[in-house]
Amino acid sequence: xxxxxxxxxxxxxxxxxxxxxxxxxxxxxxxxxxxxxxxxxxxxxxxxxxxxxxxxxxxxxxxxxxxxxxxxxxxxxxxxxxxxxxxxxxxxxxxxxxxxxxxxxxxxxxxxxxxxxxxxxxxxxxxxxxxxxxxxxxxxxxxxxxxxxxxxxxxxxxxxxxxxxxxxxxxxxxxxxxxxxxxxxxxxxxxxxxxxxxxxxxxxxxxxxxxxxxxxxxxxxxxxxxxxxxxxxxxxxxxxxxxxxxxxxxxxxxxxxxxxxxxxxxxxxxxxxxxxxxxxxxxxxxxxxxxxxxxxxxxxxxxxxxxxxxxxxxxxxxxxxxxxxxxxxxxxxxxxxxxxxxxxxxxxxxxxxxxxxxxxxxxxxxxxxxxxxxxxxxxxxxxxxxxxxxxxxxxxxxxxxxxxxxxxxxxxxx
Numbered sequence: 244x245x246x247x248x249x250x251x252x253x254x255x256x257x258x259x260x261x262x263x264x265x266x267x268x269x270x271x272x273x274x275x276x277x278x279x280x281x282x283x284x285x286x287x288x289x290x291x292x293x294x295x296x297x298x299x300x301x302x303x304x305x306x307x308x309x310x311x312x313x314x315x316x317x318x319x320x321x322x323x324x325x326x327x328x329x330x331x332x333x334x335x336x337x338x339x340x341x342x343x344x345x346x347x348x349x350x351x352x353x354x355x356x357x358x359x360x361x362x363x364x365x366x367x368x369x370x371x372x373x374x375x376x377x378x379x380x381x382x383x384x385x386x387x388x389x390x391x392x393x394x395x396x397x398x399x400x401x402x403x404x405x406x407x408x409x410x411x412x413x414x415x416x417x418x419x420x421x422x423x424x425x426x427x428x429x430x431x432x433x434x435x436x437x438x439x440x441x442x443x444x445x446x447x448x449x450x451x452x453x454x455x456x457x458x459x460x461x462x463x464x465x466x467x468x469x470x471x472x473x474x475x476x477x478x479x480x481x482x483x484x485x486x487x488x489x490x491x492x493x494x495x496x497x498x499x500x501x502x503x504x505x506x507x508x509x510x511x512x513x514x515x516x517x518x519x520x521x522x523x524x525x526x527x528x529x530x531x532x533x534x535x536x537x538x539x540x541x542x543x544x545x546x547x548x549x550x551x552x553x554x555x556x557x558x559x560x561x562x563x564x565x566x567x568x569x570x571x572x573x574x575x576x577x578x579x580x581x582x583x584x585x586x587x588x589x590x591x592x593x594x595x596x597x598x599x600x601x602x603x604x605x606x607x608x609x610x611x612x613x614x615x616x617x618x619x620x621x622x623x624x625x626x627x628x629x630x631x632x633x634x635x636x637x638x639x640x641x642x643x644x645x646x647x648x649x650x651x652x653x654x655x656x657x
Contacts, residue, residue: 246656247632247643249620250602254489254649260477260496261640262287262312262470266432268334269409270439270470271296274316275303275341276416277443279465281316286470288312289640291633292332299325299338324350333406336367339387340410343376344417348388353380366400366407373398374414374422395420395459403428403538408455409436415457416445424455430539431500435471442466452538474500475545475611476639477522482549483618484524485513486556491649496522503540507532511553531559531596536567544568547592548615551575555583556622557596564591574612577605581616581623602627607634614639621651628656 262285271293274281287293288309297307297314304322308315323346325338335351342349354364364385368378374393379386395418398411408427413436415422427433429452437447437455443466446458472495484491485508498505498517509515514527532554536544547563548571554561555578565571572592575585580603584595602625607613613635620627629635632655635642646653 245630245632247617247629247635248654248656249617249627249629249646250625250652251623252621252646252651252653253487254480254484254491254621254646254651256649257492257494258480258645258649259494260472260480261285261289263432263435263473263475264290264292264638265473265475266435267293267470268296268332269337269432269436270468271300271316272334272337272341273413273436273440273443274300274305275338276345276413276440277463277465278318278321279463281465282467283314283316284312284467284469285472286312286314287473287640288314291637292334295330295332296334298329299327299335302327303338303342321346323348325352327352336364336385336406337410337413339385340367340371340413343371343387343389344393344414347391348386350381350384350386353383353385366402366404367410370398370407370411370414374418392459393418395422395457397423397425400424400426400428402426403452405430405433408433412437412440412447412455412457415459416440416447416463417461418457418459420459422457422459424457425453427452427455428538431471431474431497439466439468442468471500472497477501478504478546478549479614479618479639481508481513481515481522481524482553483621485527485529486552486618487621488526489524489649490526491524492518493522493524495520498522504542504546507534507542507550508553512557529553529557529596531557531561533562535564544571545611547571548574548611549618551578551583551592551594552615552618554594554596555598555600555619559596561594561596562591563594566590571609571612573608574615577608577612577616578619580605581619581627583619599624601625604628604630607631610634610638614642617642617646617653621646
């Protein structure tokens, strides 16, 4: 699929939120830590990034059995080197941590994923080295090795990094002694990862945002663990319903993971109500928004393109501040092609809302930019043609089918 074409539509009906991409990928990495079977219900099997990760696991000696939205991971033969020539994703850093933890060594392709400004992996190297491993680059691979088991230690994270917190947890599960992670980033997908690891026999205690204590165990077993709903998909449907003046019931809605964004959207004109395990959105009138991204439970960087579309549909000036990934404002130029007026002022994105959007040919510069353009296309006059549409299918399961079932005019164009 090269393009997605959308046209002005009003979304109505019921839609069910799939399992969380950002959680599912971590759980797949964690499966490397055990030779036993892992069973994952509510798994988003229709995602491009998930497909990539499942193929990577096969190259590491795993067998994958898919049945509907359920995935079972079995081990055929354990491999500590990921020989991979296809598109890489940043999650290979977690796979490397798991290979090191279980086998005492590992080798994976240098991490890939979205280009969101500077996203180096020095903090992951620091974690590996703190636990007693040696780290080096070799051609296009990142390599690690340790003498025997990793040694538990204090890990002081210089910033609240999701990936670094996850890698420190994964590495600590089978390390010798206690690993204490200071200044962790506590997010829903991290709690989901800890829940699964605990079912596998890991000894992990969370002390809020202060620290996480991991007491290493000798081995981990298999388990069954249901993937949490995708909060980014849930938020996407909410914003799409408001800006298209739609009427949606969003099933499997993760209320507890979106408390802060829900407050901002309600105060900014969204009309929604709580159903039974669902959020009912009755359109609304978008008002200008002013947000600053930050650690959970705040508005994270992934969410800001959605808020940008919301601001573009309002009358007035909206302001977005993203100090973590200011380079992510690249999507604004694509929205500008459709008529959105904006300006960048340092780390601030100013949106002059209220301009009528018109369909245009635009490019999904990354996953979240892509879905923002798709939503904008549902409000614009004429056809919107989104190139690099594969970016959207990296994180939104069955997006064409779901939008179509809600009355949206959308199609794949090859």
